[in-house]
Amino acid sequence: MIERYTNPEMGKIWSIQNEWQTILDVEMAACDAMAELGEIPKEAAKNIRAKANFDINRIHEIESVTHHDIIAFLTNVAEYVGDDSKYIHKGLTSSDVKDTAICLMMKQSAELILDDLRKFREVLRRRAAEFKHTPCIGRTHGIHAEPMTFGLKLALWSAEIERDIERVEHAKKIVSVGKLSGAVGTYSNIDPRIEEMVCERLGLTPVPLATQVIQRDRHAEYMTTLAIVASTLEKIATEVRNHQRTDIREAEEYFSPGQKGSSAMPHKRNPINCERVSGMARLVRGNAVAAMEDITLWHERDISHSSVERVILPDSTINVDYCTRKLTNIIDKLLVYPEAMLHNMERTGGLIYSQRLMLAVVSKGVLREDAYKWVQRNAMKRWMEGEDFRTNVEKDPDITKYLTKEEIDDCFDYKFFLRHVDKIMERFGL
Template sequence: MIKRYTLPEMGNIWSEKNKFQKWLDVEIAVCKAWNKLGKIPDEALKEIIEKTHIDDETVERINELDKVYNHDVLAFVSAVAEQVGENGRYIHLGLTSSDVIDTALALIMRESLDLLIKDVEKLLEVLKENAFKYKNTVMMGRTHGVHAEPMTFGLKFALWYEEFKRNKKRLENAREVISVGTISGAVGTYSNIPPELEELTLKELNLKPEPVANQVIQRDRHAEYMTALAITASSLEKIAVEIRHLQRTEVLEAQEPFKKGQRGSSAMPHKKNPITCERITGLARVIRSNSLPAMEDITLWHERDISHSSVERVILPDSSIALDYILNLTINVLKDLVVYPENMKKNMDKSKGLYFSSKVLVALVEKGLSRDQAYDIVQRNAMKAWDTENLMFKEALLQDPEVMSYLSKEELDKIFDVNEFLKNIDYIYNRVFGREYS
């Protein structure tokens, strides 16, 4: 992922240096296991642990050897073995490349998910805070982009909060699924290493053994990681698109923060564009599209090929880095979101009270009319109000003798109380926030 969209902590997790460090962690865990099984002497193990390391110079040496070997694992093994000397021969004993790569990749993905889960937890805090902050901020609910019935702005945040509880669970499930390793040798048959070595190694790394691995950990696990990221990114895009709509000049009910000194357009100095939310949308598309090759990676030839390898070098770091980035962008947007309750009220008035039509319909049916009769009466007056300048829906109803033969003015006044739409908000909040709500 390009530096522009890379935050330091996640960038370090997916750095080349950390990759080699995780490879070394696996190799040392294997050496410790061999030592317990009597294969590597104590002094040799001590020297391996003390002398092997990954720094910038080691990374440079690995890359230098890779240009000769055209095999990064062998280049890595040679580079760290050089640090030890004669006892370096014990490093990578009995292993195949996938034992190291796949087990280390599980460590990196787990580390990555730990950070992403923390990001989601921070976002949940902001969503909850805004849900309660705007719990009673009345606005127009829209369906098909058209005014429907009143709701509150806080309900949007409650809905997103509930969705991100599911996203957190998806990421936690993915963490469980990818936290496996394999130390089983070529085609996974333990031909040069005992199964006990795998048990000891993975216990050291706090990973579970892949029950059957052939030569690689099966890529349905990695696909689950990627789809969890893709769904989470899509949820972020949903929030971003909503804000982009609400920021439109003719709507202007909410607006992403615009910092002091920020400039919106090279040509039009008046512009405040929703560029952050648009960036969230764009990177969500990248993450989502990367989930498809992850699923295609599930199908490998026989016991192993490396068609997945080049794909994963791109999609795993890029998607993890991008999701970390847009999660933090969303947190920042929502923390400082600019909200215009007065515009919400003005926009509601543009409907001329037509959103009460459903309640008038129900009231007429309760008076004994058939649904079709009631619908025709309400629709007739709704269209009259819509097509007549300065005529509100309620006034149209009051002027209709047929309506007034069934409903009194007092009954209409009660029907046209916006709070009737909001009477069950507490019920919804209790379901979402549980005992935390009071």
Template structure:
């Protein structure tokens, strides 16, 4: 039988070790035991269970006493992961403590709260990585703040933009994602210990006090209300956040791939000495890291659909969400981690081809300045419709004849009547048109310093 991995996450292709470790079965067991421990302590503080029992349950709720192997061996018989945990924990405590293990709880009290602990650890890691990505973007924004480049719409040259503004836009997008993350934390990092149907079960009203104490000790947020499970809107919101961030990563990788096209050639991914771009074409240097980001983003964007399907369940719950959540939540998190790491890698060694950026500004033989010529005609008193029509006709001659825009403008009597050759020459200077870009970048850098630091 083949012993190799099936999923590329398991083979080591995608995801960092620190993030993948959070979502292993061993880590899940650790977090489940942490929940059992915290609940027992909280119950004792409100005299729901004896203090001596709580102390023993807490001391035995460790991987040293309840091992992964013990847990899985019991599960082979019970076919129930939480019941297996409870049996394992009961087997290692004294007879006096046995009745109080898992007291007043249901399986998803432990599972959902343990998942929140996993997500809490994950969010701490991914937040740091996103901040590092923002700092990288800020450096490029600052470095190229005063560097004019082509701004493109519909794939066509449109106007002048500071090359650094591209990075400022992306930095602001990620800063917004961090804001969203702060907004969803109380809902995503939920603690629920209210029993079988969310009513408090055998603990009655005290269950709410126990839950609040448990949440506080675990650094989570007590649910306002729940059924047997935490409302799946919470996890759909987390997965949606992952998809949003993944889409911004894709936006960046798509732009960098476009800018690295042979006919544009403004940027290039680092290409190592012994790296191979194509088995057939030795000269190829493909933007494979950016392509990977785009590819993984497509997969992450599919996950919210499944998460939304998990929201409507039967009555106080059924099990139709359970199996797919073992994929959607961890895969969304791990693949996003891979994408952010990859973008940081790309940006840390990205080659910016300044000469080609300058060349591309003039590729349309001056047509990129048509917006500014239009503005000059308007300021001279010509109506917008007339000026627009004249410049469309002049532009058509440039396209048809392969001449230069300035040359054709000087031949136009309507234009020459209002604008001198010197004024035209002054207009055809890209540095004049990035003042707004510079201010945008300045404000972005100020925001980065305030919200990220450094």
């Protein structure tokens, strides 16, 4: 992921320096375990831990000859360690250390994302409480439906983020595994206890069975989880973008002093941050497809997954981390306009009360089909000819035969639709 969208903490996890350091940590943990079991001299293990180091430029230099990055890495480490380097990588294959290291990095990335999501959830909850009773129009198919509150919308988003937290926690567990079982997973040249000891020290769980690699359904589940999170973020961002439309303008992104919206039009205040989140979510979903393609490998392993993962794992984790933090800031500073919400609620001249009016007629013993027809014909006059809906209803003999003026007036009260808001919000502790 380009630096523009990379937060330092997540960027550090996926840096080349940290990747090689994590691989070295796996190698040293294996040496420590072997020394503990008496398979290599304890002094050798101490010497390895004291001297082991690497130089990225030197690794690249060696790899230009070997065309094998792990061999280049081991050769470079040996240059620092000396004779005891013969014990490094004993009984292991490249994927033992690489896969275990990558899973550890994925686990660490998930922990950062979980922290991001929990902070975002709390911002959503705080703002949901703030606008708990702020009336606005609910829209279905983009068309005015019935009154609701803006707080309900925010509470709904917090519930979605809560489910995303649960998903990421599960995905983290799925990839918090390690594997040190040799070329085809049979422990042909290594004691299975080494794997158990290394994984315990790294905070991982040994996979029950592996080939040369940890199976990529784990990685795919992790990546599809990130894609769901990104889609949730995009959903929220898209709703903010819609609320910021000039002809709606019920809420909008904070516009900082000195900010410019257009090189041509000085008046512009564009939802650029939400648009950025929407765009970046597409990348994460695309990467999830690539991760599913990686599940299929030849026999006990081929390398077709490797080039893909070098791109998609850092890109998607960095992306979701960035977008979650960005959207947290957007919602935290979101400008909300309750008066505009009330104004928009009245724009259809009372059409939003059509269901309540229909049900009031039905309550008098009228067939639903007849009541629907009577209310709809008055509603269509408002839609197509701009006539006043309420006035026409009050003059409609079919309706006034069953409803008094006071009963009709009672139907045109938005507060009726919000009478259960407190009950709904109690479910969220708000």
